[in-house]
Amino acid sequence: MTPLSAPAAAAPVLSLPRIGFLGVGWIGRHRMEAMIGAGTVEVAAIADALPGNSAEAARLAPRAARLDSFDALLDQDLDGLVIATPSALHAQQSIRALERGIPVFCQKPLGRTLMEVQEVIGAARRADRLLGVDLSYRGTAGMRAIRDRVVAGELGDVHAVDLVFHNAYGPDKPWFYDPLLSGGGCMMDLGVHLIDLALWTLGFPEVEGISADLFSKGRRLSDRAAQVEDHGLATIRLAGGRLIRIACSWHLHAGQDVVIAAEFHGDRAGAAFRNVGGSFYDFTADLFRGTTRETLTTSGDAWGGYMAAAWADRLARSAGFDPDCERLACVAAVLDGIYAAAPDG
Template sequence: MKIGIVGTGNIAVCHRQAYETAGAEVVAVADTADGRAARIAADWGVRRSYQDPAELFADDDVDAVSICTPNHTHASLAVDAIAAGKHVLVEKPMGRTYAEAVELQQAADKSDRVVQVGMVRRHATNCRALKSYLDAGMLGPIYYAKASCLQRLANPGGWFASKKLSGGGPVMDFGVHMIDLAWYLMGTPEVVTVSANTYDRLGARNNIWGQDRYRAADAGAGGNDVEDLANALIRFSNGASLAVDVSYSLHATSDRLGISVFGEKGGADLEPLRVATELADTMVNIDPVLSSTGFNLTDGFANQAKSFLAACRGETESAVPASQGAELLKILDMVYHSAANGREVAAE
């Protein structure tokens, strides 16, 4: 299968390497930045480059595309790609708002093209193992989950720090992963209410030195108007609940990452994977023997590419369909709406 990649920033590198691992060929790239697509195509040994994504979508040699651009273009570019007859793997989140996500979902529903949202952490070995335990009923019904990614110094700058371009801060960046993972492991129940808070007390902390940090490809452009920290309590129609907190900037003694689910027969931590249950009326912890019990970037992207390509070939359904991506954006919208209004909000 022949692939086109739209956007040639940091995440595009992961997509390109994953497609190579999965046995697909990247034959074209597009980037609106002047001259960038041609430079990347030369570096990658890719045949064709375009400054206008529409030209890539019109390329009959391209079967499927990855959308690896800033958030504000995800939905519109994906819709255009579908209209051009391409299968689409769109980076998370699939839009900045629920309205944008619904527009993309409607386009997907009217088409016979595969549309998959890039929730790459679902594809990691540790998550796949835990989901298999849950699907087998080993932990019983899940009634509570916690998801946390508290970073002390993680604002990447550039478009990530612009609400207009990104839709928000850590909630839209890695909060979307944290909420999605917990929600997915809980069985993707329907959201009922959200009570949330956001804070913008510390800013990007560009004054801090002596620490390495991830930087966007366009870091240094523009200012910062996104939240530093968000927390939320999300309630679902089956009575289950999810507590979430995520940050770009925080006076914490260390960075913290964790996903935990709690069921009637057992519970589990995902990062790293460990299971808690009972055996002969005693409490026991189980450490699965896996190649990686934490998130492995290479493994996750490779598995994501394989699953997308299998769906394109008609061998399976999309692992993260547009309908799930849209429901996730509904939750994120509710987080921001609740925080802005200082009260719990209900799903409409």
């Protein structure tokens, strides 16, 4: 009788990074669910100022500790922290975590100003800890496909980029409309995504100049200390004469829930990323050559948690500083430039 083979040695069980979640409203819970679904983290602890949010998050991670403060969260044995709190808190909360040696994945914006963003990046560099920001539209299949074509040179010289993000509703939380807490209105909330997509796709080119106009309730924004913009327009001039044009708004009469598009115009081809039927979630991407169209991606990809899952995967391999996060300062510098360039009144 043929002897039985010895059982194969069991693969070693690797412990997953223990992640804390600060702020578990809809966005925080969605990112938590994405990380859990990717199987790359253990949700170790949850903290939120609203008990109802913590209770909802606990349904996703019933074994996680439910805590009542950021300080209590920092005292946990964590390998990483996800921050999804109001914008005014992002920079200081990120810095405090990094100074404790805890890698951070933060909702956008990382800071309300370039100075705040640079301070966070500096803290990550000094601590040699991973820092990521949820610039989530990079995770869409459509934008990744367009960027691949631009990098490969299929569009040739991209001389103009047009991007829009018009939201027919606007935020439902009061802090978004408080300049001190938000740092700005629709440009800070929506425009940051457009700026990032343009710079990221083009390889973060040198910015030579910025012009902008900001409006509140149909009138030019006159007092940034008291108002935030609900409509913003900006032109970003790049080295070599290339242009990026951005338009974004809250509460626009758009005829649908939202209008999102990013169009790249090159001397060999063009490409467009657009939402479908007013959806916040469904997008297509196409490549154009003259009157012909090539479909790059269709709607339906589950992109919302892509950046969170990618950060968690990177963390599982290395918690050390990622120099790519330095690029976050480029986006913040353009935002600062837009606010500085917009005339008053």
